[in-house]
Amino acid sequence: MSRAPILEIPGDDPEQKTSPDNLTPTETEIMETVAEAWKHVIRDGFSTPIFPDIQTNAEDKNGKTVDNVNGKTTLQSCSNGGGPAICGDSEVVPNNSNGGGGKTTSVLKPSPSVGISLENLLEVPIGGSGKNGGAENGSGTSMMDEAWEQLSRSYVYFKGQRVGTLAAIDTGGETLNYNQVFVRDFVPCGLACLMKTDADVDIVKNFLLKTLHLQGWEKRIDNFTLGEGVMPASFKVIQDPNRQKEVLQADFGGTAIGRVAPVDSGFWWIILLRSYTKCTHDYSLSELPEVQRGMKLILNLCLSDGFDTFPTLLCADGCSMIDRRMGIYGYPIEIQALFFFALRCARQLLKPEHDGKELIERIDKRITALSYHIQNYYWLDFTQLNNIYRYKTEEYSHTAVNKFNVIPESIPDWVFEFMPLRGGYFIGNVSPARMDFRWFLVGNCIAILSCLATPAQATAVMDLIEERWADLIGEMPLKIAYPALEGHQWRIVTGCDPKNTRWSYHNGGSWPVLLWLLTAASIKTGRPQIAKRAIELVEQRLAKDGWPEYYDGITGRYIGKQARKYQTWSITGYLVAKLMIENPSNLLIISLEEDKKIAKPKLTRSASWTC
Numbered sequence: 001m002s003r004a005p006i007l008e009i010p011g012d013d014p015e016q017k018t019s020p021d022n023l024t025p026t027e028t029e030i031m032e033t034v035a036e037a038w039k040h041v042i043r044d045g046f047s048t049p050i051f052p053d054i055q056t057n058a059e060d061k062n063g064k065t066v067d068n069v070n071g072k073t074t075l076q077s078c079s080n081g082g083g084p085a086i087c088g089d090s091e092v093v094p095n096n097s098n099g100g101g102g103k104t105t106s107v108l109k110p111s112p113s114v115g116i117s118l119e120n121l122l123e124v125p126i127g128g129s130g131k132n133g134g135a136e137n138g139s140g141t142s143m144m145d146e147a148w149e150q151l152s153r154s155y156v157y158f159k160g161q162r163v164g165t166l167a168a169i170d171t172g173g174e175t176l177n178y179n180q181v182f183v184r185d186f187v188p189c190g191l192a193c194l195m196k197t198d199a200d201v202d203i204v205k206n207f208l209l210k211t212l213h214l215q216g217w218e219k220r221i222d223n224f225t226l227g228e229g230v231m232p233a234s235f236k237v238i239q240d241p242n243r244q245k246e247v248l249q250a251d252f253g254g255t256a257i258g259r260v261a262p263v264d265s266g267f268w269w270i271i272l273l274r275s276y277t278k279c280t281h282d283y284s285l286s287e288l289p290e291v292q293r294g295m296k297l298i299l300n301l302c303l304s305d306g307f308d309t310f311p312t313l314l315c316a317d318g319c320s321m322i323d324r325r326m327g328i329y330g331y332p333i334e335i336q337a338l339f340f341f342a343l344r345c346a347r348q349l350l351k352p353e354h355d356g357k358e359l360i361e362r363i364d365k366r367i368t369a370l371s372y373h374i375q376n377y378y379w380l381d382f383t384q385l386n387n388i389y390r391y392k393t394e395e396y397s398h399t400a401v402n403k404f405n406v407i408p409e410s411i412p413d414w415v416f417e418f419m420p421l422r423g424g425y426f427i428g429n430v431s432p433a434r435m436d437f438r439w440f441l442v443g444n445c446i447a448i449l450s451c452l453a454t455p456a457q458a459t460a461v462m463d464l465i466e467e468r469w470a471d472l473i474g475e476m477p478l479k480i481a482y483p484a485l486e487g488h489q490w491r492i493v494t495g496c497d498p499k500n501t502r503w504s505y506h507n508g509g510s511w512p513v514l515l516w517l518l519t520a521a522s523i524k525t526g527r528p529q530i531a532k533r534a535i536e537l538v539e540q541r542l543a544k545d546g547w548p549e550y551y552d553g554i555t556g557r558y559i560g561k562q563a564r565k566y567q568t569w570s571i572t573g574y575l576v577a578k579l580m581i582e583n584p585s586n587l588l589i590i591s592l593e594e595d596k597k598i599a600k601p602k603l604t605r606s607a608s609w610t611c
């Protein structure tokens with residue numbers, strides 16, 4: 001009889017906090033035996049040879065099998081035959097209530113450090129190079145010094161006040177729109193200003209107020225008026241020759257490459273407002289009636305009733321950091337994670353007065369529904385991949401297990417190779433009959449920072465990064481998405497975009513700015529060594545290469561084909577990473593703690609097949 005897997009993801013039960021590194025020899029032995037047994041099942045028992053190249057593998061010091069050819073940890077499997085079997089972080093135990101051939105329960109275990117109170121970090125600065133430390137940049141001065149210097153060169157002034165930072169100051173290339181202040185690009189700049197020893201809070205406050213002012217403009221593209229709450233993607237300060245004064249010019253998507261409004265801008269704005277408040281304890285800004293109104297307008301855009309059957313937010317392609325066509329339309333993880341993060345930040349900042357109470361209730365309901373949906377349907381690890389591989393289709397009733405009618409044949413081959421036994425991640429997109437299995441870094445790290453990921457899932461994401469270091473970090477951190485779209489897929493999904501060719505730019509390119517997100521997630525999960533390894537890689541090249549926007553190539557070795565130099569968020573991504581690794585209490589400025597009140601879903605799956 002076939003087994004019906006149940007996936008249980010516990011909260012932060014201290015009893016269950018074990019990492020594979022802590023496994024006793026006996027547990028490692030069990031892993032080995034069970035994995036060996038399952039290799040045969042996989043090789044001989046499944047009709048399609050999905051794991052054709054599982055061979056005799058060497059074992060590394062942690063008891064993981066290592067693929068002899070490419071050094072990757074290959075897929076292992078675990079069975080529940082005869083007692084508990086441990087597979088990496090997944091403990092598979094027989095469900096007694098269902099007899100010997102009954103259900104399989106897979107329990108993901110968080111690492112010991114996940115779930116620790118962030119406040120514990122306050123007293124534990126890691127020794128390091130201090131504000132002016134860091135590697136050398138090739139000209140003798142420290143990289144940190146140069147980064148601060150470059151940051152100050154990027155400031156944009158309006159009526160004598162600093163209101164933001166230029167996207168890049170590359171004198172060599174075409175300016176395009178890099179002479180503007182991008183909302184998303186300013187976030188690491190603002191964080192660097194908040195985290196530095198003598199916090200520079202004014203620029204952050206000015207930026208928040210100036211963009212709020214722009215939100216109030218009437219926004220029209222051709223004859224169509226955009227929603228009131230939409231925040232600009234970017235703005236610039238220009239000199240009006242007629243009026244002989246400085247004026248602001250904002251883009252709400254109307255002049256962007258895809259003519260799509262930036263859904264992420266409003267979320268980042270709320271997140272930065274909370275960071276400002278957390279850092280300064282100045283509640284007077286968030287309590288201003290116009291700031292409260294700005295937040296409500298953003299939230300109203302996302303919480304209004306419609307035809308939705310999912311709590312996730314329906315989006316057009318190119319509405320976030322990846323602002324060109326890349327097949328991320330629908331329900332992309334980056335937007336869903338930012339949505340969740342912004343909801344939780346707004347929850348802390350909104351005042352219940354007037355209509356605030358009703359809005360807070362809607363936020364609470366959405367937070368619960370969204371976390372259930374993402375934790376259940378976006379999560380992919382070895383066990384879940386195997387479940388999907390065995391999905392039954394055409395299940396109409398509410399008892400359906402394969403809720404979106406995903407056809408197993410649509411699982412791309414690369415996932416079977418990529419998925420390690422230890423680790424997991426939130427996939428890129430879930431919608432009817434469609435799972436986009438690609439890995440996206442921003443969505444996964446934001447899920448960790450906002451506690452959208454359970455502690456066990458957060459640990460598993462960091463495990464995956466370690467297991468797939470060569471693919472996701474390579475020679476220059478960090479891949480924005482993995483893998484790249486190539487050939488026919490690239491043609492139909494990107495529309496033959498010459499900027500997004502394989503392993504370039506948004507299509508598998510490596511973006512130094514993402515270092516701050518990885519660092520924050522690493523510290524939050526108690527794995528700062530992951531960030532340190534990545535920072536070391538960045539320090540070898542970033543400053544010497546002139547702080548490029550992105551790198552190309554399967555390992556990220558080459559400076560991006562069309563990358564700007566002196567890209568401000570590459571500079572501040574490095575600064576924020578250093579400021580956090582040297583003083584982990586800085587993490588509190590951007591990270592949220594678990595909210596015990598959010599109903600914890602028990603991830604339960606019943607049989608998707610019968611025999």
Ligand code: GLC
Pocket residue numbers: 167178182184185320321322323324
């Ligand atoms: C590119 C990136 C976008 C970024 C902008 C400014 O358009 O795709 O994410 O905000 O450049 O740096």
